[in-house]
Every structure is written in C-alpha cells, then in structure tokens.
Amino acid sequence: MKKLITPNLEIRNHIPSDWKDLHEYLSLPEIYKFEPGGPISVSESRALIKKRCNGDDFLAVKLRESGKMIGHLYFHRIEPERFLTWELGFIFNPDYQNHGYCTEASAALVRYAFEALDAHKITAYCNPENTSSWKVLEKIGMIREGHFKKKGFFRTDPNGNPLWHDAYAYGMLKNS
Ligand SMILES: CC(C)(COP(=O)(O)OP(=O)(O)OC[C@H]1O[C@@H](n2cnc3c(N)ncnc32)[C@H](O)[C@@H]1OP(=O)(O)O)[C@@H](O)C(=O)NCCC(=O)NCCS
Known part of the structure; x- marks a missing residue:
C-alpha cells in the first residue's frame, strides 16, 4: 500500500524490524x-511481523518524529471483492x-480507502x-448500524462455558 503521511504519523506496510515495537505491546495482558x-513471545512477534510484511491487512503506525511504531491498523478487504468493502x-x-493517534491514523486510512481504492463501505466491530x-470510530465519522447480542466469545469460564460478548457494528459509506 502507498505510505500515508499525517501531521504526526506515517502509516505504511510492515518491515521485519517492526517486530520489536510490536512485541512491546502485544506482550501485555x-x-x-x-x-x-x-x-505473545519474542519469537512469536518476529514470526507475526514476517507474515504481516506480505500483504495489506496489517499496517504499521509510526511517529514521524522518532520512527517508533506505536500501533497498527487492521484493514481487511471483505469477500466478495466486488462489494468494495x-x-x-x-x-x-x-x-x-x-x-488521538488512533483517530488520526484511522481517519487517514479511511480517506485513502474512499479516494484511492474507490471503497464503497468501511465496516468495524467492537x-x-x-x-x-x-x-x-465515531470521531472519524462512522455510524453505529447495529448492536449484536452475544455475537461471539474469546474466552471461557473455569468450567469451559463461553464468555459471550455483544458487538456494535459500525459503518461508513463513500458519499455519507
Ligand atoms: C482502541 C484503541 C486503539 C484507541 O487508541 P487511542 O490512540 O487511545 O485512541 P485515540 O486517542 O485516538 O481516542 C481514544 C478516545 O477514547 C477516549 N477514552 C479512552 N478511554 C476511555 C474510557 N475509559 N471512557 C471514555 N472514553 C475513553 C479518549 O478520551 C479518546 O476520546 P477523545 O479524543 O474524545 O478524548 C486503544 O485503546 C487500544 O489499542 N486498545 C486495546 C486494543 C483494542 O481493544 N482494540 C480495539 C478492538 S475493537
């Protein structure tokens, strides 16, 4: 993907040396x-970055001033591709x-998606x-489109029962 520049940040594809900054936060519970x-461990962080260097699904967010990677964006094209979502x-x-860094980075990526990729829609769940x-999501102009009850679970209780969570669905259309 093309490198995006904002007042404080640079958003671009990962490079192998990003593993160290990634590990700094993905090692925190x-x-x-x-x-x-x-x-995740050091070796898992190295392997993850290696995988993420190939493709646009994960993008590094770096401070322009220091070059430090302070986070990443997930940006996945939904199937079928003709939906441009x-x-x-x-x-x-x-x-x-x-x-405000996540807001700054996300706003730039969404703008890029509509302008350069001709995206029809951006979605997000949380x-x-x-x-x-x-x-x-709301600061960058996304609209809450739904509230899904007990949509999924990431963990179970000590007896193995799912700890279900709700999810908000957000969306933004090209000409909204
Ligand atoms: C979600 C996340 C990426 C946001 O990153 P960030 O750089 O802090 O985001 P920003 O600074 O741009 O904006 C955060 C906003 O939330 C607000 N906020 C933060 N904690 C809050 C809380 N407990 N209650 C209310 N508002 C809160 C901030 O004040 C800010 O809003 P404001 O600008 O109106 O003051 C970050 O919190 C994160 O990495 N969380 C862990 C991973 C995660 O949950 N990812 C999302 C999965 S859907």
Missing part, C-alpha cells in the same frame, strides 16, 4: 481485554494511547464496553 488471544481494526501501545474503540 491488558491489550487483550477485548481481543482474542493473549501475550474493507473492515477496519486497531491496536495501539498503551504508552501512546489517548493522544465490544460496547470498549469505549475508546467506538469513540475512535
């Missing part, structure tokens, strides 16, 4: 409160949260309890 999985997601390093996530 709190990052997974509303996400599947759990803290992409799903947006994001994870940022807690040390850099609440500075847990209603994940306030910072849906706040970002």
Whole structure:
C-alpha cells in the first residue's frame, strides 16, 4: 500500500524490524481485554511481523518524529471483492494511547480507502464496553448500524462455558 503521511504519523506496510515495537505491546495482558488471544513471545512477534510484511491487512503506525511504531491498523478487504468493502481494526501501545493517534491514523486510512481504492463501505466491530474503540470510530465519522447480542466469545469460564460478548457494528459509506 502507498505510505500515508499525517501531521504526526506515517502509516505504511510492515518491515521485519517492526517486530520489536510490536512485541512491546502485544506482550501485555491488558491489550487483550477485548481481543482474542493473549501475550505473545519474542519469537512469536518476529514470526507475526514476517507474515504481516506480505500483504495489506496489517499496517504499521509510526511517529514521524522518532520512527517508533506505536500501533497498527487492521484493514481487511471483505469477500466478495466486488462489494468494495474493507473492515477496519486497531491496536495501539498503551504508552501512546489517548493522544488521538488512533483517530488520526484511522481517519487517514479511511480517506485513502474512499479516494484511492474507490471503497464503497468501511465496516468495524467492537465490544460496547470498549469505549475508546467506538469513540475512535465515531470521531472519524462512522455510524453505529447495529448492536449484536452475544455475537461471539474469546474466552471461557473455569468450567469451559463461553464468555459471550455483544458487538456494535459500525459503518461508513463513500458519499455519507
Ligand atoms: C482502541 C484503541 C486503539 C484507541 O487508541 P487511542 O490512540 O487511545 O485512541 P485515540 O486517542 O485516538 O481516542 C481514544 C478516545 O477514547 C477516549 N477514552 C479512552 N478511554 C476511555 C474510557 N475509559 N471512557 C471514555 N472514553 C475513553 C479518549 O478520551 C479518546 O476520546 P477523545 O479524543 O474524545 O478524548 C486503544 O485503546 C487500544 O489499542 N486498545 C486495546 C486494543 C483494542 O481493544 N482494540 C480495539 C478492538 S475493537
């Protein structure tokens, strides 16, 4: 994907050396409160970046000033391709949260999708309890289109019963 530049950030495809900055936050348990999985090791971080270097599904968000990767965006083209729809997601390093960086990066990516990729629609899902996530989506102009009850689960209780979570569905159309 083309590199995107915003006032504070650079958004671009991953390079192998990103593994270190990625590991800094994907090794923290709190990052997974509303996400599947759990803290990953150094070797898993290296392998993950290697995989993500091939393709546009995951994009590095770097501070222009220091070059540090402070988070990443998920940007996945939904099948069938003729629907011209992409799903947006994001994870940022807690040390850099609440500075407006996710909003700045997501707004730039969505703008790029509509202008350069001719996207018809951008979608996103998040847990209603994940306030910072849906706040970002609303700040970039996405509309809450639905509230799905007990849509899925990432974990189980000690007896193996699913811990179901609800999900908000957000969307934005090209000419909205
Ligand atoms: C969601 C996430 C990417 C947001 O990143 P960020 O860089 O902090 O986002 P921004 O700073 O652009 O915006 C966050 C907004 O949420 C608000 N916020 C944060 N915590 C909040 C809380 N507990 N209650 C209410 N608002 C909250 C901030 O004030 C800010 O809004 P504002 O600009 O109106 O003040 C980040 O919190 C994260 O990585 N979380 C863990 C992974 C995750 O859950 N990803 C999303 C899965 S759907």
